[in-house]
Amino acid sequence: MxxxxxxxxxxxxxxxxxxxxxxxxxxxxxxxxxxxxxxxxxxxxxxxxxxxxxxxxxxxxxxxxxxxxxxxxxVGRTFQITATFASMTVRENVQVALLAHHRRIWRFLRPAGGEFRAEAEALLERLDLLPQAERAAGILAYGDLKRLELAVALAGAxxxxxxxxxxxxxxxxxxxxxxxxxxxxxxxxxxxxxxxxxxxxxxxxxxxxxxxxxxxxxxxxxxxxxxxxxxxxxxxxxxxxxxxxxx
Amino acid sequence: MSMALPPCRRTKRCGSCAPPEPVSALLVQLLSGLSGASSLFLVAAGLTVIFGVTRVVNFSHGSLTMLGAYLGWSILTRLPRGPEYFVLGIVLTALATAGIGALIEMLLLRRIYRAPELLQLLFTFGIVLVVQDAAQFLWGPNDLPLPRAPWLRSFVTIAGERVPFYDLVLIGIGPLVLAALWLLFTRTRWGTLVRAATQDREMVAALGVDQRRLFTTVFALGAGLAGMGGALALPDASANLQIDLNIITDAFVVVVVGGLGSLPGAFLASLLIGVLQSFGIVLFPQATLVLVFVIMAAVLVVRPNGLLGRAPAVARGAGQGFAAIRPAVPLLLRLGAAALVLAVLAPLAVGPFVLSVMTEMLIAMLFAASLHFMMGPGGMASFGHAAWFGIGAYAAAFAVKGLALGMGAGLLLAPLLAGVAAALFGWFVVRLSGVYLAMLTLAFAQIVWAAMFQAVEITGGDNGVLGVWPAPWAADRRVFYWLVLALCVGATLLLRRVLYAPFGYALRASRDSELRAEAIGLDTTLLRLAAFTLAGAAAGLAGGLAAFSKGSVFPGFISISRSVDGLLMVLLGGVQSMAGPVVGAVAYTGLFDLLLLATDQWRAMLGLAIIVLVLVFPQGIAGSIHRLWLRGREA
Missing domain, CATH: 3.40.50.300 (P-loop containing nucleotide triphosphate hydrolases)
Known part of the structure; x- marks a missing residue:
């Protein structure tokens, strides 16, 4: 710049x-x-x-x-006050970021649960979040939330x-x-x-x-x-x- | 099950005047518009002041205006007819409504300031219903015109034109009240506190100000303004039972156009709307309200926060916890399957009355599911969802009666037209959030209602479109029921599927955090618009089916109460799961039909039920149960 x-x-x-x-x-x-x-x-x-x-x-x-x-x-980013998708699980948070990155959002009928599942879990593994994959983001501890936000940002490669x-x-x-x-x-x-x-x-x-x-x-x-x-x-x-x- | 409120017509005396010469006609029209703007400004000013401090969008503000008109009528008809007594009567009326407002605040509203705003809106709508029945009980169902004293009938000659003296009085009152309010808010300690509370409620509380008294007095002031507005409109109109919903729509439009919480904005906007309505009645008598919408849309495109408004302090969804939407548990799935089997077999066992109730339930289910789709995953709480239902119904009727097409075409056109209309209107709406969105959707539904009401040549106006019957192959009640069952269940399941598809994920993501969603490359505006369109189309299909089910279509299909029906169904069942609206629709339809059979005062009963429900479950029924369940699990 x-x-x-x-x-x-x-x-x-x-x-x-x-x-x-x-x-x-x-x-x-x-x-x-x-x-x-x-x-x-x-x-x-x-x-x-x-x-x-x-x-x-x-x-x-x-x-x-x-x-x-x-x-x-x-360009990926994290925020000073973490911004994640509180109502979605940790895994879904990353999945939706992967879907957005691969431009697969505009699909109306295919169940999304299985989309980019392996990629999402690999990313969570890296950030030590895999054990929490099925928890809602809204109930995570602050440090976990920070790492989830980083995972979401990294999902966009x-x-x-x-x-x-x-x-x-x-x-x-x-x-x-x-x-x-x-x-x-x-x-x-x-x-x-x-x-x-x-x-x-x-x-x-x-x-x-x-x-x-x-x-x-x-x-x-x-x-x-x-x-x-x-x-x-x-x-x-x-x-x-x-x-x-x-x- | 539509609560079909009685049809209402805007009473403006100018429409029937003999047309005078063109230039001076403009002047008369302008003055008449400005005078109408004054009473509208008083009402809108009250609404905007109350909202500014309490953050409650007070639906019952229209009821306070209506009470002002009735009380004003009762007081003025008992006083001598001189102008000085008129002033006295107006002041007494304002004081009386201010007192009623203070009572409502202290007894009811005070308890729900912490509830979600949607429940607050619903709560105040409960008050609307109760006040409607109470007013009808106290003053009877007929319009009550004010016998006009000689001075009220006098004219002043301006530029060779006779202008009603009272119009000039009204024109003067608007700026006077604005000035008085300005002095009140800038020159008194109380006013300073009110302005501070409008900016930052928590801070004012932290400074040790008695919030309860502040809120009560603000509410009383707003109510007094509403009552005064209602009473001042009396000489030109009458006290009637339609004032509440008519004026609240206009006031919402004024507040949105002027900018939420801005008094000068409300003044400008009421002038704009008042003059526009006055000219509209002469120029486009069939499309006055559409014109209002066009102006509102134009203003919001240029200035999304209204003429003098500022961006809302709280972003969409901020500070609200959304429960995760989870697929149904196996038990629920099995129950659902069993219910479906029963529903398929039902026509073989039940009589025609039960069958027609069940048809109604199915249509209500799709309607509620489509609203839930928008409200829950989409995060857009619409107070005018009946618009799409009604457009679908009229589209189906138009296909059959106007274009002489079959039922199939009608059922195709219904979701199509509703979807297109939702996409057009959604373009304005999806940029807004919270109460702005609720108000604008409500105003739009009212405008669609009025358009259908006014376009007599096409829609038959209040008489509706009759003879919209199903095709011969579906004429049998049972066959038609199965058709409704297939379409409603199919469409509801389709909505559910979309929710769990990538689009549904992205939509929920946009609702949870717009900031984060945009930061990963999601087009949140477009996503919301698509959801809005989809929900509109689904509601349109429900409306089309309702048209063939009833055999006719009336403006009541688009009434506010139908929109509220939908909200009640969704909130009754719970926003958290797709099963919520389904259960809610079935329960609500059943309860409502029982209520209709049992009592004439169904409005008051329903209103009381809403008030009690919100007081007992300030976090929503499903939310409260969910909490209890969590507590039980932890114990």
């Missing part, structure tokens, strides 16, 4: 932000509350329209396209995965396992991952590169060491009273 702008009323949420994510790369987007992280995410998957700038996915311009079109071109605070509300061991899985996906399938996170251990422990956003402006970019040493970043974080989690 290049030169991205977004204002809400008179407030500039994101100003001239440009960056790239490469295939197989894990890129973290961090910054204090209100820095514009979620706004960036929402522009990337088409939730909101940028006022200026452009977004390109593998050379294709996808600026201002609707979320479902962006999704069909291979994305080229770019956007994860908005993927480990929030998880136990430390779960966090490590989830980020390890993300790493496997990135190196194994060439999936590009962009994520935001408040837990700095997770950020510094798993990201290849880190972008720091403050008040809508990109103030630093680089690997973990560069970011730790950056005086601007220190000022933003220490100045705003947020500690960098033991670093």
């Amino acid at each position: 290049a030169g991205l702008h977004k204002s809400f009323g008179g407030v500039r949420a994101v100003e001239d932000v440009s960056f790239e994510v490469a295939a197989g790369e894990m890129l973290a987007l961090i910054g204090p509350n209100g820095a514009g992280k979620s706004t960036c995410f929402n522009m990337l998957n088409g939730q909101i329209r940028p006022d200026g700038g452009s977004i390109r996915l593998a050379g294709h311009d996808i600026t201002g396209q609707k979320p479902r079109r962006v999704a069909r071109q291979g 994305p080229r770019l995965l956007l994860m908005d605070e993927p480990t929030a509300g998880m136990a430390p061991a779960e966090r490590v396992a989830l980020m390890r899985l993300a790493r496997t996906l990135a190196t194994g399938t060439g999936l590009a991952i962009l994520f935001t996170e408040h837990d700095m251990d997770v950020v510094f422990g798993s990201a290849d590169r880190i972008l720091v956003l403050n008040r809508g402006v990109l103030i630093a970019a680089g690997n973990a060491d560069t970011i730790r040493a950056d005086p601007g970043v220190r000022e933003v974080y220490l100045g705003s009273g947020v500690t960098t989690g033991g670093h």
Whole structure:
């Protein structure tokens, strides 16, 4: 994405932000509350329209396209507040995502229970959710729900995965396992991952590169060491009273 | 089983006036429209204020207007005829309806603020039914015109035209009330609290404001406005039993066009609708209501939240837990199969009366199943599902009587036309959610009703279309029953199958989380539109069968009460499973026929039954039983 702008009323949420994510790369987007992280995410998957700038996915311009079109071109995402299909079982959640990905939605008579069943279960297996396959998504524990959402996003076989605070509300061991899985996906399938996170251990422990956003402006970019040493970043974080989690 | 409310006609005196000269005729028409807008604005303002604070769409608001008209009649006919006494009478009426409103709020509504909004709507419809019978009991079935005092009959000459003085009075009252309300809401502490509560109810409660008193006073204010609107319309019309449903439809349209919760929006919209109706009566006497719909549609296309409305704060389905829809357990399947066998064999054993009740039950079953399809998996609670039923019925009748085709063609045309109409209308509706959707579907059904009522040349108006009989091969009651059985059971099973097909999965996904559904590439709008169309077509088939079953079609096929019948059936049976609407339809049809046999006051009885059911089971019957069952399992 290049030169991205977004204002809400008179407030500039994101100003001239440009960056790239490469295939197989894990890129973290961090910054204090209100820095514009979620706004960036929402522009990337088409939730909101940028006022200026452009977004390109593998050379294709996808600026201002609707979320479902962006999704069909291979951008999956999870939300800060998890969004899953509460009345459907865990397996059905993934099945419907697979059906959508394979454009098999407009079938009215064929029972859907058996469609992409094996694929769905394989995906659930990977995310440790298979034992819960027949439970309704609405009654899952929060950490399980987060992983289900990730499974649903992965069912679309994305080229770019956007994860908005993927480990929030998880136990430390779960966090490590989830980020390890993300790493496997990135190196194994060439999936590009962009994520935001408040837990700095997770950020510094798993990201290849880190972008720091403050008040809508990109103030630093680089690997973990560069970011730790950056005086601007220190000022933003220490100045705003947020500690960098033991670093 | 249609509750066929008595036919009603909008009473506007301008339609029969001798046509004066063109330009000044426009002026007179304009002024008449503006005057009609005032009383409409008062009613809509009350509705929108009540909704803003309590989040209850108050169906019984029309009943309060009707009570205002009747009370106003009783008070004004007892007072001397001078203008000062007229003002006194109007004020007394407003106070009286405000008091009634406060009572309704404290005794009834207060108990259901936490219930799902659909049940709240149904609850207030129960009040409508009770008030209807009560008004008929107290004031009799005849229209009560107000004897007009000399000053009410006087004219003012403007640009050489005689304009009724009272029209000018009404035109002045609208802006005056708007200004008064504006002052009330911006300049008083109470008004500030009301505005705050409209923005964020929880926050106001957290600040320690006495919510109960706030809600009661707001409801009283809204009720007073409604009563005043009803009484002010008296000199131009009369107190009659049709006011409630007529005015609530208009008020819904005004509120939707103006923007939910916006007073200036309601004012603008009532001017627009009032003037439009006034001109429509002269220009297109046969299509006034269709015109209203066209304007409403045009406004909503450009501004989906109404002229001055803002996007609703709560998204579709948010904060509501939906139970998972599961295939029936084996026991239920076996019971269903047994019931089907019995239903197939029944004609060999039962008499014609029971057979006709069973035919009715089957048609009701398909109607309820089609509504359930939309409401449950589709997440779109329609309050005007009778529209598709009626269009199907009229399509079947038109095929037979108008085009001289056979029953087969009629039964083909019924779902087809209903489906096409549902697709056209659905295009506007599926973008909306919750109460907006309920109001708009209700308004649309009323408009279809009025169109059928007004298009006398084609539909026979109130006389209906007679002689819509089945083809000779199905003329035998038993053969016709088997035909109905095959089509209704077949169509219901088909809907069930669609629910478990990929389309059904995607539809439920769109309902559960629109955000997530779009993020995996689902076109939620199109999915909902398809569901809406499918449900409309299925209801149309039910309507077509009903036409041949009764041998005739009347506007009552599209009445609000038929839409509510459907809702009751679905809610009675439960939204959670496909068996729900089937059981609900059979139980409801049986109960209703019993009620009709047993009493004249069936409206009040039904209304009371609804009120009690919602009070006892605020989460719906099926939901409550489900909860009990869960509790029992855990214990």
